[in-house]
Amino acid sequence: MTMTAVLGDFLRPARAHITAATRSGGDLPLPARRAVITELDRLVTTMTRYLDDLALADDFTPASVANPEMQAALNGRLALRRAAASLHPAAAAVREAGADHAHPAAEHVSAANSYLAAGRDLLHTHFTTGPAGQPTGSTWWAPVITSPPVTAALTAELAACSRQLGAWTAQLSRTGSLHAGLPAGASQGLRAASRWLRAAASTVHSAHRPDPPAAGRRLLAGIPAGFPPLRQPPGNAEPVPDLCAGISVTAERLRHAVRAFAGQGSWSPAANSTSWRRHALASAITGHASELTLRILSERAGHLDLSPAIRAQLASASEAFSQVWPAFRAIARHWDTISTGAPHGPDTSPVAAEIDDLVLRTGRLAYDNHHWTPDRADASPARNPADLAATVSDLRAALGAVHHTIDAISRITACDTDAVRDAVSGSRLYLPTRLMPEHYDIPFPYAPAPPAQAAQLLGCYDTAATATRRAALALDKLAVTTGSPSGMLAFARHSADSPLTSRQPAHGYRRQTQAQPTPLPGVLQPRAGKVEDILHSLLITNPGMLLRAAAIDEAARDLIANAEASSRSRDSINQPPQRKPATPSRAAAAAARDLPQAPGGGQQVRLTAPAAAATSSHAAARVPHSSRTQGAAN
Amino acid sequence: MTSQRPHPQRATRTSLNQRAASRQVDGIPEISGITTRLRDAHSLPDTLAAGFEAFEAVRQLARGCEDAVPGLFAAFMTAADAAIDGRDAITIAPALPPDRRGGAGVSMPQASVPVEEMADAMAGLSAVLTDRLSRAAAIAATGADRAACTEAAQAAGRICHLMARDDHDRRPW
Numbered sequence: 001m002t003m004t005a006v007l008g009d010f011l012r013p014a015r016a017h018i019t020a021a022t023r024s025g026g027d028l029p030l031p032a033r034r035a036v037i038t039e040l041d042r043l044v045t046t047m048t049r050y051l052d053d054l055a056l057a058d059d060f061t062p063a064s065v066a067n068p069e070m071q072a073a074l075n076g077r078l079a080l081r082r083a084a085a086s087l088h089p090a091a092a093a094v095r096e097a098g099a100d101h102a103h104p105a106a107e108h109v110s111a112a113n114s115y116l117a118a119g120r121d122l123l124h125t126h127f128t129t130g131p132a133g134q135p136t137g138s139t140w141w142a143p144v145i146t147s148p149p150v151t152a153a154l155t156a157e158l159a160a161c162s163r164q165l166g167a168w169t170a171q172l173s174r175t176g177s178l179h180a181g182l183p184a185g186a187s188q189g190l191r192a193a194s195r196w197l198r199a200a201a202s203t204v205h206s207a208h209r210p211d212p213p214a215a216g217r218r219l220l221a222g223i224p225a226g227f228p229p230l231r232q233p234p235g236n237a238e239p240v241p242d243l244c245a246g247i248s249v250t251a252e253r254l255r256h257a258v259r260a261f262a263g264q265g266s267w268s269p270a271a272n273s274t275s276w277r278r279h280a281l282a283s284a285i286t287g288h289a290s291e292l293t294l295r296i297l298s299e300r301a302g303h304l305d306l307s308p309a310i311r312a313q314l315a316s317a318s319e320a321f322s323q324v325w326p327a328f329r330a331i332a333r334h335w336d337t338i339s340t341g342a343p344h345g346p347d348t349s350p351v352a353a354e355i356d357d358l359v360l361r362t363g364r365l366a367y368d369n370h371h372w373t374p375d376r377a378d379a380s381p382a383r384n385p386a387d388l389a390a391t392v393s394d395l396r397a398a399l400g401a402v403h404h405t406i407d408a409i410s411r412i413t414a415c416d417t418d419a420v421r422d423a424v425s426g427s428r429l430y431l432p433t434r435l436m437p438e439h440y441d442i443p444f445p446y447a448p449a450p451p452a453q454a455a456q457l458l459g460c461y462d463t464a465a466t467a468t469r470r471a472a473l474a475l476d477k478l479a480v481t482t483g484s485p486s487g488m489l490a491f492a493r494h495s496a497d498s499p500l501t502s503r504q505p506a507h508g509y510r511r512q513t514q515a516q517p518t519p520l521p522g523v524l525q526p527r528a529g530k531v532e533d534i535l536h537s538l539l540i541t542n543p544g545m546l547l548r549a550a551a552i553d554e555a556a557r558d559l560i561a562n563a564e565a566s567s568r569s570r571d572s573i574n575q576p577p578q579r580k581p582a583t584p585s586r587a588a589a590a591a592a593r594d595l596p597q598a599p600g601g602g603q604q605v606r607l608t609a610p611a612a613a614a615t616s617s618h619a620a621a622r623v624p625h626s627s628r629t630q631g632a633a634n
Numbered sequence: 635m636t637s638q639r640p641h642p643q644r645a646t647r648t649s650l651n652q653r654a655a656s657r658q659v660d661g662i663p664e665i666s667g668i669t670t671r672l673r674d675a676h677s678l679p680d681t682l683a684a685g686f687e688a689f690e691a692v693r694q695l696a697r698g699c700e701d702a703v704p705g706l707f708a709a710f711m712t713a714a715d716a717a718i719d720g721r722d723a724i725t726i727a728p729a730l731p732p733d734r735r736g737g738a739g740v741s742m743p744q745a746s747v748p749v750e751e752m753a754d755a756m757a758g759l760s761a762v763l764t765d766r767l768s769r770a771a772a773i774a775a776t777g778a779d780r781a782a783c784t785e786a787a788q789a790a791g792r793i794c795h796l797m798a799r800d801d802h803d804r805r806p807w
Contacts, residue, residue: 029705034688113751180736187670274719277715277718278715281711281712281715284711285707285711287707288704288707288708292704329700329711332711332714332715333697335718336693336697336714336718339722342722342726343726359708363708373794374708374709374711374712375709375798376706376709376753376796376797376798376799377798377799379703379706379709381705382706400686410681432721432722432725434686434725434730443732445725445726445730446725630702
């Protein structure tokens with residue numbers, strides 16, 4: 001079964017290529033070393049962009065000082081920027097010389113860069129550009145990506161890469177001495193880059209002793225591309241593992257569909273009672289089947305002699321599910337009579353179009369019938385516990401399927417609750433008049449639904465939302481306890497509740513890179529600030545101290561830039577508005593109209609030379625009309 | 635009627651029909667009456683009015699049976715949903731006469747009728763509905779009536795399919 005690519009698919013090979021490249025050592029042939037420097041320049045730039053994408057708090061502010069993870073990200077970003085800025089001139093220095101890009105070391109660095117760039121592209125698929133140019137999360141993963149655990153894991157991952165590259169770059173710079181044929185600028189750039197790379201590694205490492213939380217690393221590696229996986233229609237006689245995998249694919253597609261459909265409740269033709277009724281029906285059936293699955297798993301957990309804690313959690317989850325499907329049944333019963341009026345075509349939501357896949361698969365997981373459908377003829381006894389989960393691993397997989405199911409249902413319900421609330425507030429709910437008591441004489445097929453009935457419907461949605469959330473949380477706990485692959489959903493739910501960062505506007509990165517010293521031929525080092533200069537003059541080589549100095553310089557530059565901008569803004573407010581000078585031709589024409597006409601002819605009296613006439617016409621335009629005429633008369 | 639949870643025990647696997655027989659709802663006499671009215675309807679307005687009443691009856695009976703047997707929960711839930719589709723399709727048919735007999739509904743759960751028998755009765759009624767509404771679609775003068783009858787006939791076909799006792803009874807629609 002084809003699954004969507006995840007960030008780990010790119011991060012892992014990138015690390016592997018970096019490791020392979022560093023194993024080449026520093027003693028490379030000169031053409032290979034030139035190629036490696038060029039590729040290193042690209043690679044470190046890509047690494048820097050990962051952190052540039054994050055809109056972190058300003059340095060030396062309470063938000064950054066009090067938060068070690070934020071501080072680590074800031075330090076890591078600064079150090080990587082410096083490393084990249086050191087490598088730019090090094091790469092420029094060897095650009096014209098012959099380079100062996102086919103050397104394995106260069107190829108490994110190039111491949112690592114390609115993987116990291118592709119991974120960054122994957123992260124970008126979760127964001128779109130908002131009306132003001134700011135990145136806006138477009139998937140349910142977006143708040144996870146900017147959450148503290150994932151940010152910490154990302155900075156740690158980049159730090160690990162930096163650590164390897166820092167050591168290797170130092171080797172390259174040593175063997176790339178003046179005697180080995182490398183330009184001095186390239187060697188110097190490599191040495192500086194090595195220092196900054198090691199600084200990036202050490203600062204991030206100091207924030208996470210010994211490592212960032214495992215949950216964050218799992219989440220980071222598991223971030224999928226921001227588009228839905230391909231649809232996998234239920235096949236004939238799918239075995240249990242395929243059913244579980246299919247459920248997770250369908251659930252992911254539904255999550256995307258919900259996200260895309262959210263917010264369309266007030267205008268989309270598909271935001272209608274038929275869609276909401278289908279969602280409720282499917283949620284009731286899947287909830288019913290999922291409760292059965294959990295009870296089977298609970299029985300099986302006893303057979304497999306799982307810990308009492310897991311069995312207790314399974315029982316608790318089953319109880320939570322027993323509240324879910326009755327809530328949806330109640331919603332469905334309300335939709336029996338209430339609707340959004342006459343149906344206008346076959347429009348249904350994208351969720352309704354695919355939720356039947358979830359119904360079929362959850363039914364086939366619960367019942368002992370590979371071809372189960374809701375049809376009466378397909379009604380079957382429950383699946384044998386040993387058939388559902390022969391081993392503990394199978395039990396985890398089945399739990400994961402139920403977990404994905406309730407997670408998707410929970411998101412659909414939250415979206416529908418908002419949409420139905422919109423419909424109620426917009427008075428868009430109706431009853432068929434034919435079902436109303438005879439004394440109502442309404443000459444239309446539909447009449448507005450009574451407010452009390454609409455309120456009851458909303459109450460049912462609130463109940464269902466609460467029940468699904470409770471069931472999802474119960475499954476979150478169970479998935480983490482049992483180590484189910486769906487534990488990612490639990491981490492994501494908890495992480496998304498507290499985003500640490502946001503994404504940097506698209507122009508943000510450009511602004512920052514423009515602020516960096518432009519690599520010019522002959523300029524071998526990034527421009528150091530005053531504090532950093534002082535430390536250099538004191539022969540300080542401690543990366544941590546240099547990094548702090550660079551941070552202070554950068555903060556000072558930002559402060560001065562902001563102050564200059566404020567000053568310009570203040571000056572523009574205080575200055576009197578400048579009048580736009582009238583064009584000579586129009587002013588002259590206006591003055592000419594006021595001039596006395598020569599008697600007997602249409603010719604104007606020329607008072608001054610033509611060159612002066614235009615100038616005098618400006619003054620003439622500012623004096624009162626009467627004095628002008630008098631002066632002219634005099 | 636109390637709600638019944640799905641349960642994995644062997645009892646569920648072995649005695650689906652026995653348990654079904656023990657849970658009963660009413661409505662067979664009403665279904666017979668509605669079926670007769672549907673068969674007796676010769677004009678399009680009469681067919682639509684009887685069809686509306688039939689769908690409403692199926693909906694109510696299906697709702698009444700939902701909790702009777704866990705294994706048939708999905709079937710009855712889906713049948714009720716299809717009945718709403720059919721009823722709503724007819725509601726906007728221009729030829730539907732403006733009386734309100736459709737709101738009368740069916741009585742339940744009073745007498746003792748096995749759930750399996752109820753499902754059979756619903757399957758029978760929906761088969762008649764499919765037939766009558768398909769014929770009505772053929773004679774409908776306006777496009778709106780034709781579309782309403784066609785859509786309602788499809789909904790009735792789905793109910794027939796859902797309520798069929800076995801594969802032999804299921805037919806394409």
